[in-house]
Amino acid sequence: MPMNAADSLFEDPKASTPETPRPRPGDRHSGQPQAAAIRPAVVIDDVSMVYTVTSTGSEEEDQVHGARRLARRALGRPPIVKNHALTGVRLLIEQGEFVGFIGRNGSGKSTLMNIVAGQMNPTNGRVWAVDRPAKLGVNVALVPALSGDRNIRLGCLAQGMTPGEVDEVFDELVEIAALGKALYWPMKAYSSGMAARLRFAVATATNPHVLILDEALSTGDAQFQARGQARMQEIRKNAGCVMFVSHSMSEIRNLCTRVVWIDDGHVVMDGDTKDVVDRYDKYMGLLADGNLLSARAFRDECAGQYRPLAWMGGSL
Ligand SMILES: Nc1ncnc2c1ncn2[C@@H]1O[C@H](COP(=O)(O)OP(=O)(O)OP(=O)(O)O)[C@@H](O)[C@H]1O
Secondary structure, rough: OOOOOOOOOOOOOOOOOOOOOOOOHHHOOOOOOOOOOOEEEEEEEEEEEEEEOOOOOOHHHHHHHHHHHHHHHEEEEEEEEEEEOOOOEEEEOOOOOEEEEOOOOOOOOHHHHHOOOOOOOOOOOEEEOOOOOEEEOOOOOOOOOOHHHHHHHHHHHHHHOOOHHHHHHHHHHHHHHOOOHHHHOHHHOOOOHHHHHHHHHOOOOOOOOOOEEOOOOOOOHHHHHHHHHHHHHHHHOOOEEEEEEOOOHHHHHHOOOEEEEEEEEEEEEOHHHHHHHHHHHHHHHHHHHHHHHHHHHHHHHHHOOOOOOOHHHHOO
């Protein structure tokens, strides 16, 4: 099964009615979802990712196959270790959801976003998406030598829009990018925040059904953050879903209808924004105070209450 291929599992998102009954937040964890009420946008089915990396330390060297390890040692090469970035992640994201992904540095958030975007294959598991996910800066490569306005046109055409459709949305995209006179400068003369504005405008031009944003607003100023947030809400209301990675808990609290907390490649919690963020804040507070054992115990207690959907146990 190809990654992210639209599958008959899904209904046409445009045909969905806003009145369709949606499961209550508690239903998600009950293991008894009401199949008729579910409108999936992305299904992440038992996804794991193991990277192999060379390491100058030898403490984990025995993870790789014995003969290979000995051969590398004989050749004087650094040992290879396995890094389990994600383990058995199972999530169902519905149309109209704005899902925040939070977690410490190196917890696996970007790896998961890259897998959902089709940038890399997981070592195990599958991902279905209702449509090709749009990830900022990935679905369209902008050209540094071209000006902002030309990049907007080119980026829209590259995503399959007709010249007429580009004309229709052009002014709106210029407003979202808010580049002022820099709109007519080559992109290579932009600051990182200005380039982020341009990429954001182009990525959201087609009203994608699945929009992935990994720290997308972090380089922007307050004006861009406000416009970006409004645009994301517009996409969500249009039956799209947004997968949003951020270390800013105020952004997560303001924007997300649901939050997934990932730690050490495992989903610790998945549910109500306030509940998950409050507990994550407490966990990070314990870590910051150096209470490592208490932090781990608290995290494990939270993880103990998390139940992945029962029907995703391999029956898809
Ligand atoms: N290309 C790679 N090769 C090897 N290991 C990698 C690679 N990319 C990520 N990793 C490892 O995978 C784990 C998860 O990294 P990832 O970037 O997904 O975390 P993250 O939650 O997005 O972190 P951050 O909040 O710092 O952006 C880390 O241990 C990291 O070292």
